[in-house]
Amino acid sequence: MRRGSLNSCACAGFTARATVALAALLAVLPRTAALAADDRPAAGWKAAAAAVKITPPDPLPMAGYAGRTEPAEGTEQELFAKALALEDDAGGRVMLITLDLIGVSAELRSRVVAALGTARSLPPHAILLNASHTHCGPDYRHEAATAYRESLERSIVAAATEAIDRLAPAELSYGTARASVSMNRRTSSPTGYLNHPNPQGPVDQSVPTLAVRSAGGGLKAVLFGYACHNTTMGFRRWLGDYAGYAQEYLEEDHPGTKALFMMGCGGDQNPYPRGELKYAQRHGRTLATAVEAALEVNQKEPRHQRKLSGTIRSAFGMVDLPFTDPARPPLAYPVQAIRIGDGVLLVALGMEATVDYSLRLKQELAKPDGPAIWIAGYSNLYPGYVPSRRVLLEGGYEAQSMPWDPGLEERIVARVHEIVAEVGGSGPAVR
Numbered sequence: 464m465r466r467g468s469l470n471s472c473a474c475a476g477f478t479a480r481a482t483v484a485l486a487a488l489l490a491v492l493p494r495t496a497a498l499a500a501d502d503r504p505a506a507g508w509k510a511a512a513a514a515v516k517i518t519p520p521d522p523l524p525m526a527g528y529a530g531r532t533e534p535a536e537g538t539e540q541e542l543f544a545k546a547l548a549l550e551d552d553a554g555g556r557v558m559l560i561t562l563d564l565i566g567v568s569a570e571l572r573s574r575v576v577a578a579l580g581t582a583r584s585l586p587p588h589a590i591l592l593n594a595s596h597t598h599c600g601p602d603y604r605h606e607a608a609t610a611y612r613e614s615l616e617r618s619i620v621a622a623a624t625e626a627i628d629r630l631a632p633a634e635l636s637y638g639t640a641r642a643s644v645s646m647n648r649r650t651s652s653p654t655g656y657l658n659h660p661n662p663q664g665p666v667d668q669s670v671p672t673l674a675v676r677s678a679g680g681g682l683k684a685v686l687f688g689y690a691c692h693n694t695t696m697g698f699r700r701w702l703g704d705y706a707g708y709a710q711e712y713l714e715e716d717h718p719g720t721k722a723l724f725m726m727g728c729g730g731d732q733n734p735y736p737r738g739e740l741k742y743a744q745r746h747g748r749t750l751a752t753a754v755e756a757a758l759e760v761n762q763k764e765p766r767h768q769r770k771l772s773g774t775i776r777s778a779f780g781m782v783d784l785p786f787t788d789p790a791r792p793p794l795a796y797p798v799q800a801i802r803i804g805d806g807v808l809l810v811a812l813g814m815e816a817t818v819d820y821s822l823r824l825k826q827e828l829a830k831p832d833g834p835a836i837w838i839a840g841y842s843n844l845y846p847g848y849v850p851s852r853r854v855l856l857e858g859g860y861e862a863q864s865m866p867w868d869p870g871l872e873e874r875i876v877a878r879v880h881e882i883v884a885e886v887g888g889s890g891p892a893v894r
């Protein structure tokens with residue numbers, strides 16, 4: 464493979480086409496929608512996870528690198544759509560869907576949300592779609608991928624409906640650990656910011672981990688996050704990259720368990736070293752080991768591993784992000800919040816958010832005795848980078864994908880606080 468092809472993640476082959484149709488597609492959604500649950504009693508959970516293989520059977524175009532124009536040659540690792548359904552004792556539900564794909568287009572979310580609304584009466588605000596951003600997956604929006612795209616949508620819906628139909632009494636717990644896979648990839652130089660490893664740059668190396676255990680205590684599913692591009696590899700084979708291996712290893716080490724990866728705000732983060740399959744595997748093992756640490760139940764830190772109780776609340780809303788050209792219509796940007804009882808507040812941002820969003824929001828939302836704050840990126844909308852104000856003003860690769868108005872960070876953060884308020888805020892338990 465050409466090492467040079469890894470130097471700049473163009474996240475291309477998957478261009479700004481989605482943004483054109485976005486406003487129309489999302490206009491039909493309510494600006495916000497919250498699930499009120501003040502009077503729900505706190506009691507038992509139900510949960511279930513399911514997985515469906517989504518590896519393309521044909522040599523389709525691949526997504527992620529502009530310079531890689533030839534189709535895939537084969538499969539190194541199967542790709543999956545996975546779904547985790549959670550239900551509180553009052554029947555409140557949330558559906559967390561993770562995908563070994565480059566991103567979640569507006570069209571894909573729209574179709575899946577519509578299908579799950581029809582099939583299982585799930586409201587849009589209760590459905591989160593997150594992509595690992597693997598750069599060895601299909602460009603499913605390509606004109607050559609029409610049949611695959613339709614099967615992909617069916618597969619995602621099949622995984623989600625299976626998870627709902629298999630809901631069973633469960634215990635939920637949350638823990639966190641740390642893994643040193645990511646490195647900031649923005650390096651200052653006399654000619655501007657380079658796409659180059661920067662060990663002094665900001666990172667978010669936390670590994671938030673939600674464990675689902677059966678009533679008997681057996682581990683049934685584990686949902687874990689990390690903020691780093693899945694770009695160890697750029698060859699012409701299907702691969703989930705480090706996140707694919709982390710999921711694979713966890714499922715091997717815990718037979719009968721489904722492992723789901725949720726991508727964080729890794730817009731300016733890369734795994735290093737890169738370019739050889741052994742590194743994708745080693746990064747995957749590092750991350751899987753961190754998840755094992757997060758699952759450890761004998762930690763003395765009381766917040767490390769906490770059982771969750773309470774109810775589920777979810778809210779979804781949009782915020783208009785303007786561009787420097789006032790004639791260009793603003794982009795409708797999705798923000799989602801899911802509060803899982805008293806223990807976890809999950810905020811999901813669209814597109815390729817840079818790490819400053821995660822670091823800032825965790826700081827602003829954390830409250831004494833409040834839930835753990837989990838910030839996901841790459842959710843519900845793709846493509847395009849969403850730089851922080853700092854990154855935008857510094858310039859460089861992540862600042863250039865769209866002509867953003869520098870106020871975008873404040874707009875996004877303000878909207879997050881509004882959406883979080885709709886799920887009861889980030890303070891101690893809401894009942």
Ligand SMILES: [Zn+2]
Nearest residue numbers: 472474692815
């Ligand atoms: Zn990217």
